[in-house]
Amino acid sequence: MQQARYDTDIVRGFVNWSIVWGLVAVLVGVIVSFQMVNPSLNFPPYFTFGRLRPIHTNAGIYGWGVGVIFATFLYMVQRLCRTRLWSPKLARFQLWFFNATIIASAVTLLLGYTTSKEYHEMEWPIDIMVVILWVTFGVNVIMTIIKRREERMYISLWYMLASIIGVAILYVVNGAEVPVSLFKSYSAYAGTNDANVEWWFGHNAVAMALTAPPLAMFYYFLPKSTRVPIYSHRLSIISFWSLIFMYLWTGAHHLLWTPVPDWIQTLAMAFSLMLIAPSWGSVFNGYLSMNGQWHQMRDNYLVKFLIVGITFYGLQTLQGPMQAIRTFSAFIHYTDWVPAHIHMGTMGWVSMIAFASIYYLVPRVYGRELYSIPLANLQFWLILVGQLMWSISLWIAGVLQAGMWTAMNPDGSLTYTFMETMVEMYPYWWIRAAGGLVYLAGVIVFIYNLVMTVRKGEDVAVATVAAEGRA
Numbered sequence: 001m002q003q004a005r006y007d008t009d010i011v012r013g014f015v016n017w018s019i020v021w022g023l024v025a026v027l028v029g030v031i032v033s034f035q036m037v038n039p040s041l042n043f044p045p046y047f048t049f050g051r052l053r054p055i056h057t058n059a060g061i062y063g064w065g066v067g068v069i070f071a072t073f074l075y076m077v078q079r080l081c082r083t084r085l086w087s088p089k090l091a092r093f094q095l096w097f098f099n100a101t102i103i104a105s106a107v108t109l110l111l112g113y114t115t116s117k118e119y120h121e122m123e124w125p126i127d128i129m130v131v132i133l134w135v136t137f138g139v140n141v142i143m144t145i146i147k148r149r150e151e152r153m154y155i156s157l158w159y160m161l162a163s164i165i166g167v168a169i170l171y172v173v174n175g176a177e178v179p180v181s182l183f184k185s186y187s188a189y190a191g192t193n194d195a196n197v198e199w200w201f202g203h204n205a206v207a208m209a210l211t212a213p214p215l216a217m218f219y220y221f222l223p224k225s226t227r228v229p230i231y232s233h234r235l236s237i238i239s240f241w242s243l244i245f246m247y248l249w250t251g252a253h254h255l256l257w258t259p260v261p262d263w264i265q266t267l268a269m270a271f272s273l274m275l276i277a278p279s280w281g282s283v284f285n286g287y288l289s290m291n292g293q294w295h296q297m298r299d300n301y302l303v304k305f306l307i308v309g310i311t312f313y314g315l316q317t318l319q320g321p322m323q324a325i326r327t328f329s330a331f332i333h334y335t336d337w338v339p340a341h342i343h344m345g346t347m348g349w350v351s352m353i354a355f356a357s358i359y360y361l362v363p364r365v366y367g368r369e370l371y372s373i374p375l376a377n378l379q380f381w382l383i384l385v386g387q388l389m390w391s392i393s394l395w396i397a398g399v400l401q402a403g404m405w406t407a408m409n410p411d412g413s414l415t416y417t418f419m420e421t422m423v424e425m426y427p428y429w430w431i432r433a434a435g436g437l438v439y440l441a442g443v444i445v446f447i448y449n450l451v452m453t454v455r456k457g458e459d460v461a462v463a464t465v466a467a468e469g470r471a
């Protein structure tokens with residue numbers, strides 16, 4: 001029995017808490033969407049767009065995204081290494097400390113303490129908590145890999161290691177700061193250097209938190225769900241090393257047309273374009289693994305989430321490099337196009353893979369059959385439609401905004417005032433808010449299905465959960 005051999009309790013804990021923080025992220029996302037169309041929904045000083053937005057982004061990336069990383073990595077590492085966790089006690093401490101860190105972040109952000117560095121807003125005492133948390137996690141996973149009983153390192157383990165080491169380096173380097181009081185610090189870097197380090201961190205956080213981990217999950221849960229091995233292990237390894245090498249140079253594509261030296265911008269642009277190859281290496285590997293299995297898109301809900309998820313990854317990694325081209329950036333930078341890009345990645349790619357992974361895990365760690373496959377299919381459509389409403393409306397808004405900002409009269413003056421461009425955005429922001437509600441409905445269906453699985457699902461021996469995702 002798998003239950004006897006592996007530590008599953010801790011996986012349950014992380015699954016449960018990542019879902020709680022995921023719900024918070026989406027709820028706050030919906031609230032800030034409505035605040036943008038109806039400013040009277042701002043309640044100063046705490047419940048304003050400015051305070052809630054970083055709570056949304058941090059709950060999304062660190063509560064939901066990292067929570068799922070903890071749950072899935074601690075599950076996968078045991079199976080891929082055919083051994084129990086190096087230290088189950090350390091993992092229990094990690095769960096407790098994870099929640100303490102997320103709560104401390106939310107409270108301080110709500111009170112207005114912020115470094116003002118995007119995705120690294122938390123002040124220095126919380127930075128220290130994050131470092132303790134990550135080291136606890138990293139040491140446990142790495143020691144489990146070292147004492148493994150399976151000689152071969154499957155591709156997911158490489159992505160997991162990259163994520164663990166990568167996040168550690170990025171967070172510590174970008175977090176270098178000089179504290180002046182308990183909740184105030186100044187960055188150790190100044191001017192353009194500060195911006196450069198911040199976006200080296202920012203885009204590599206996308207690489208190490210929002211790309212490598214979902215790829216580790218994809219490479220593990222796709223073959224598990226289809227019961228067919230991945231198309232090519234060699235292709236996965238080549239894509240892995242080239243992805244890791246190329247991502248490190250791309251951060252300055254967030255700083256095109258700024259005082260950052262021109263050669264750094266050009267380097268970032270070139271490496272961003274090259275990134276298409278390793279990204280699509282994984283997309284092709286996924287698609288080719290489906291050879292002869294495409295019927296599973298119809299009758300296996302797990303496969304549906306995973307393949308649509310990797311498709312969004314493919315689209316995201318085509319769109320991203322285009323945005324990194326100077327002329328394209330000149331048009332879309334600062335517009336609503338960019339949040340649309342982000343949410344195709346977070347709501348589409350990252351969350352689709354996370355939902356599939358959790359659907360796979362829950363029956364195994366609770367020993368129950370999934371309560372309802374039709375509900376899982378309903379959730380799939382709700383989150384797909386919600387996300388498309390979000391992204392498509394804001395892509396259109398972004399192009400319109402860019403067009404209006406750059407429109408000129410024959411005498412060289414601007415055709416539109418800034419207020420006029422804002423007013424044009426309202427219909428699209430309404431569609432975004434409505435899309436958010438549809439997505440939220442999907443998340444509620446997901447949670448209901450899982451709660452019912454744990455409460456009422458039929459008991460099943462964990463080792464023999466045979467139904468996989470089949471309808």
Ligand code: HEM
Pocket residue numbers: 118202206210211250253254272273275276279313316317318319320321322323324329332333334338341342344345346349350
């Ligand atoms: C080949 C891969 C990718 C490239 C080259 C790329 C490129 C870019 C560029 C150029 C921007 C800046 C847009 C602007 O402000 O003008 C951007 C923003 C962003 N991208 Fe991507 N992208 C890629 C993949 C992804 C993926 C997979 C995600 C996952 C969710 C993602 C999430 C983000 C986020 C969060 C931002 C916003 C940062 C901010 O707050 O300004 N990207 N991307």
Ligand code: HEM
Pocket residue numbers: 025026029030032033036053056057060061064065338339342343346347350351432433435436437439440
């Ligand atoms: C129903 C679901 C969601 C809704 C309604 C929503 C809504 C929003 C809104 C209104 C913003 C502010 C955009 C702006 O400043 O113009 C935002 C930003 C952001 N959200 Fe979400 N969001 C959702 C899901 C998520 C999830 C699941 C994640 C992460 C896993 C996420 C990550 C982010 C990030 C990184 C930004 C910063 C964007 C930027 O800098 O341009 N969101 N979201």
